[in-house]
Amino acid sequence: MSETIQRPPALIEMEAVEVAALNDSSLTVLENVNWSVPAGEFWVVAGPHHSGKSDLLLNAAGLVAPAGGTCRIFGGDTREFGDSRIAERRRIGFTFADGKLFNHLTIAENVALPLRYHRQPSDAETAASVAAILDLLELTPSAHLPPGNVALAWRQRAALARALVLQPELLLLDNPNAGLTPRHREWLISFLDQLWRGHEFFGGRPMTIVATTDDLLAWQHPDRKFAAVHATTFSVLGKWGGQEFSGHPGVRELLMTPPKADETRPEPAPGRP
Amino acid sequence: MRGNLAKAVDLANLQRLRHAPLPRSYLDYIGRNLFVVLLTLQGLAAFALITLGVIVKKSRVARNVMQPRIRQEIYRAGVALLPMFFFLALALGFLVVGQTVSALAQVGATGYLGSTMVIVVVRELGPLLTAALVLARVGTANVIELGTARALGEVEALEAMGIDPVQYLIVPRVIGMSLGVFALTIYLIIGALGSGYLFAFLANVPLLPWDYFHQITEALTWLDFLLLALKTMAFGFFIAIINCYHGLAQPLRLAEISRVAVRAVTQGIIACVLIDAVFIVFYLAS
Numbered sequence: 001m002s003e004t005i006q007r008p009p010a011l012i013e014m015e016a017v018e019v020a021a022l023n024d025s026s027l028t029v030l031e032n033v034n035w036s037v038p039a040g041e042f043w044v045v046a047g048p049h050h051s052g053k054s055d056l057l058l059n060a061a062g063l064v065a066p067a068g069g070t071c072r073i074f075g076g077d078t079r080e081f082g083d084s085r086i087a088e089r090r091r092i093g094f095t096f097a098d099g100k101l102f103n104h105l106t107i108a109e110n111v112a113l114p115l116r117y118h119r120q121p122s123d124a125e126t127a128a129s130v131a132a133i134l135d136l137l138e139l140t141p142s143a144h145l146p147p148g149n150v151a152l153a154w155r156q157r158a159a160l161a162r163a164l165v166l167q168p169e170l171l172l173l174d175n176p177n178a179g180l181t182p183r184h185r186e187w188l189i190s191f192l193d194q195l196w197r198g199h200e201f202f203g204g205r206p207m208t209i210v211a212t213t214d215d216l217l218a219w220q221h222p223d224r225k226f227a228a229v230h231a232t233t234f235s236v237l238g239k240w241g242g243q244e245f246s247g248h249p250g251v252r253e254l255l256m257t258p259p260k261a262d263e264t265r266p267e268p269a270p271g272r273p
Numbered sequence: 274m275r276g277n278l279a280k281a282v283d284l285a286n287l288q289r290l291r292h293a294p295l296p297r298s299y300l301d302y303i304g305r306n307l308f309v310v311l312l313t314l315q316g317l318a319a320f321a322l323i324t325l326g327v328i329v330k331k332s333r334v335a336r337n338v339m340q341p342r343i344r345q346e347i348y349r350a351g352v353a354l355l356p357m358f359f360f361l362a363l364a365l366g367f368l369v370v371g372q373t374v375s376a377l378a379q380v381g382a383t384g385y386l387g388s389t390m391v392i393v394v395v396r397e398l399g400p401l402l403t404a405a406l407v408l409a410r411v412g413t414a415n416v417i418e419l420g421t422a423r424a425l426g427e428v429e430a431l432e433a434m435g436i437d438p439v440q441y442l443i444v445p446r447v448i449g450m451s452l453g454v455f456a457l458t459i460y461l462i463i464g465a466l467g468s469g470y471l472f473a474f475l476a477n478v479p480l481l482p483w484d485y486f487h488q489i490t491e492a493l494t495w496l497d498f499l500l501l502a503l504k505t506m507a508f509g510f511f512i513a514i515i516n517c518y519h520g521l522a523q524p525l526r527l528a529e530i531s532r533v534a535v536r537a538v539t540q541g542i543i544a545c546v547l548i549d550a551v552f553i554v555f556y557l558a559s
Contacts, residue, residue, distance in 0.1 A: 022429075063432050089435035100430035114434040117335040117441075162434070 011074060011170050011208050012037040012060050018068030019055045028067060029055050033234040035227065039169070042196045043210045044219040046254055047229035053212035054097065054174050056229060060210065061094050061172050073170075090118055093163030097175040099155040101147035107158045108134060108143040115165050129165065136201050137161045137191075153184040160188075164195075167202050171195065173211040177218055185218055193221075216254045228254075313540075320518045321511075324447055327439045335436075339445065346449025350411045350509070351456050358457050361406070362464020370394060370465050371472020374485070378478040386480075387488030390466060395497060396556060399462040400454075401549060404508035407454050408541045412516040415446055416537045419520025420530035428521065442521065447513040454509035455502060496559050504552045511544045 012035070019030035029052030037043055037060075047053045058064040059071055062078035071078045074088050101110045112130045115121065121129065134140050137157045142150045147158065156176060163171060173192070177185045192211070198204040213219055219226075226237040230250025237245045245251055370390065377383050419442060422428060431438045470485050519537035 058429070061433060063429060086435050092433075094433035096426060096430060096433070098426075100426050102427060102430070113338070114436070117338045117434070117436050120335065120337050 009075070010036040010038050010072075012210070013072040014060070014066075014069065015071075016069035017059060017066040017071050019052055019059050020064070020067035021052075022055055022058060022064060025067065029232060030229060030234050031232050033069070035234065035236060037170075037208065037210060039208050040196075040206050041208055042192075042221075042224045043227060044216070044224055045210065045212045045227045045229065046214070046216045046219075047212070047250055048214055048253060051229045051250070052232070053214075053229055056234065057094075057172050057174050057210070057212055061092055062089070063094070086118075090114075090166050091169045093166065093168035093171045095156070095159040095163045095171075095173045095176060097178055099147065099152075099159035101155055101158055101162070103146055103148050106144050106146055107139060107150065107154075110147065110158060111161045111165055114162060118166060132201075133161050133165055152179050153181065156180065156184075156188070164202075168207070169205075170208045171210070173209070175212050175214065177213060177215060185215075189218060214254065216251065316522065317514060317518055320522070321514045324439060324443050324514060324517075327437065328444055328447070331437065331440050331444075334440065339440065342441070342445040343448050346445040347452055348449075350407060350446075350449045350453030354407065354410060354453070354457060355460065357406070357410070358403070358461050359464060361402070362461050363468045365394075365398070365402070365461070365465040366468025366470075367472045369398065370469025371476065374469060374473040374480065375476050375478050378473070378480060383480060383484075383488075386485065387490075387492030390469075390489050391492040391497060394465055394469075395462055395493065395501060396552075397549070399465065400458050400501065400505050400508060401545060403454055403458040403461050403505065404512060404545045405542065407450065407457065407509070408512050408516075408538060408545070411450065411453070412512050412541055413534055413538060415513070415516040416520040416534040417530055419517055420533055421527065423521050424527045424530065438521070443513075443517045446517055447510060450513040451506045451509035454512070455505040458501070458505045496556075500552055500555055504548065507548050508545050511548060512541045515541045515544055 014033045014035040017030075017033040017035075018028050019033060021027040021029050033056065045053055045056065055064070059066050059078070060073070062071070062073050065071075065079050074091065076088060101107070102113070105113065108130050111133060112126050115129060116126055131140070131143075134143050137160060139154060139157055139161060142154050142158070147155050150158070160173075160176070163173075171192075176192075177188055180188065192209055195202070195207045196209050198206040211219070216226075220240055222240055225239060226245065228235050228237055228248050228250040230248070230253070235248055235250070237248060237251065239245075370393075373389060373393065374383075374386060377386050377389065422442065428438045428442075431441055466486075466489060470480075470482060473480060473485075474482075516537050519533045519540075
């Protein structure tokens, strides 16, 4: 009981949430989700393909209202997450599995878009902020290229840069290491770890992170918290290796899955298709 | 934000109707299609009102992002089409106006020249032809672009960044197309009237240039200018709304985009004819 009182306030709270599929609101992909993500935690939600991880994350970000139950972000119900609460939207960074960058803009313009829309800085300020974050994510050589001209790993980094440019408190990543080579995957997880502990680029402020994955082994770490989705059920597993962890059918399924063949291909240099 | 868009694009009923089993009688068939038409009209009306609301409510939001986008759409739906309209104005002048002037001169009815030109070119042919060409050149591209954006999840990406998709994707297109159709109609009318006289001159029609233009200016009233502006902007507005509605609302898969583009063009033409009919009532009443 005393542990509950000392916990920091929850950034995401889900109570008996029914998660519907994005493209078919009549299809429930997860039932009775009860989950709380306090500030400063690093969560990994594992599950196989099409298990509802992305739909869960869209609900957690307030991009889709739950089909049932209550979902709160920063204490506010996501059903009322409209224009009046746009300031809270800026506190969340979100990356999609395939980046979803705009092909009519360059990588630098993609990263600048949320900054220019929400903060209206001068052109010089925008250029400086974007250059700094592109440099941090080693994207400077690709800055002038359209997203279609760079490899998936660099598009993923550009999407991460776009999510980070407003310096969010909560970072939600949908399958961020999908299709990455081991080198890029290692870099990404190490970088997210720095963000979680408090990266100096963001003033040392720790970031709350939730990432979904179908490659559970890559995220193994004693300090991260894990949850799993399996057959319309969401289960909180706790820390790596706990009792719930080994007995969960979804975890067993994921840990037995061998790595995909295309994940071992060499990755082209930044700026190269 | 998402709620607004979802209200306008929630087509569950429409899709269910379209994919329902084949009707057993003609009466069922007619009834189903009537419901589809009514639901489409409802969706379009809701979408138009939401867009107007966003134009008014967010006119000062993110101007540094929106102004270049609006300029870009004005260029696309207006300036970029100028060479084609220059050619079209010449063709229209030679094919229609010049022949009309020549025929009126032959029967000694040059006194009706001004009013004929105003009715044919200024009130009807100019605006309708412009709307049809802008619909074909820009409207179709809009459906495909927005349909692709929707199918690739770019709408969700905008929402994730806290950017209103209606403001970012729809408002520039609506403003650009409204102003584009208006401006291009003016250029087309001026070009067609000028080249029409050129044709008449080359055909040795005994009509002096100042007589020709004096008759046209005499036939024009202040109401023509007002209704021309309103009609062309209405054409542009509704073409853009129909294209954006179908582009953004319907295709959830890339394979559906071509079918939706055809539907949007058809409905755009029908909308222009209906708007034109409404304005004819105004002209006749005035």
